[in-house]
Amino acid sequence: MSAPLPAPASRLPNVGTTIFSVMSALATEHGAVNLGQGFPDFDCDPALVDAVTQAMQAGHNQYPPMPGAPALRQAMAAKMQALYGLACNPDTEITITAGATQAILTAVLAVVHPGDEVIVLEPCYDSYVPNIELAGGVAVRVPLTPGTFRPDFDRIAAALSPRTRAIIVNSPHNPSGTVWTEADMLHLQELMAPTHVLLISDEVYEHMVFDGQVHQSVARFPALARRAFIVSSFGKTYHVTGWKVGTVVAPAPLTAEFRKVHQFNVFTVNTPMQHALATYMGNPEPYRELPAFYQRKRDLFREGLAGTRFRLLPGEGTYFQCVDISRLAVPERELPESDFCQWLTREIGVAAIPLSAFYGNGFDQRVVRFCFAKKDDTLREALSRLSRL
Structure with a gap:
């Protein structure tokens, strides 16, 4: 009789089932409107789906080059130049990834060594x-x-040390919806100037910036761009999160290290979708129109919440709205954020995510996050239920 295999030592012993999975399952169980899920419940442009079909029919069904289809990398280079004034070589400075999450993991694995420190905000x-x-x-x-x-x-500044290898920044910011200003970026640039610290800039919500503000991409700041991995998401921009296609722009030496890891953890990304995206990007209007599209949804949602006891926090960007729950006239206002969200799902029929889930120590500040990337009817139904509070 063979001995039982020992349980493997976990590489991530502190990771369990995420609050996102818990809340989605609870929403399904109770028939709740799921405003916890951070993705749309509406379809993308049919022309984009047609472009995928056309790419398949044109024979784009085998492996593309490891860095990504040349046409899509060229389209990204043109976009970076047009939007942010960054000239980048599509052959040596742009890589297509299996979504932004894989891009961030790959960037970290490419440059972070055991014992290195990485600042997260x-x-x-x-x-x-x-x-x-x-x-x-x-x-x-x-x-x-x-x-x-x-x-x-x-x-x-106090967190920077000789062991700091990188800092990860995210603007527009998930979960809070805040947007970094030009002054913020210049301050970061000044802070990093005397160091060799690298930058990983998560910019997946780059086209969701409201009220006339401009997205301050790291690409706009040469002293930051030369040390940065700039991460973007076609899924967020074109309402196709399930396609899992993203991109990383980085200087050639950083890209070379990035691709060493990329070729072994993914190698490459879905071919027909890359060609479809390259074709679709020939028209910049879809991403130019995105700020107004989501601002209208934000305003609809905020106007509906204005009649409740939720206290609205600023919503400068992304498709998330955070609210303070401390003024709610229900006994459950005293519950921890996570318990409140479960109560809200069961009893009111609307799912949200506690902000404490985004902190390592579970910091509870009486704030929860809703996602308004939903059909107007979905938002109105959620608002009708939330009006009971």
């Missing part, structure tokens, strides 16, 4: 810290300013 997207840990690095958590979620540059 909390609250943050839940993949950042596990990515750092998989690379053997140490996550150094620096909180954004509670309430406003603005970067605290004094605390960032």
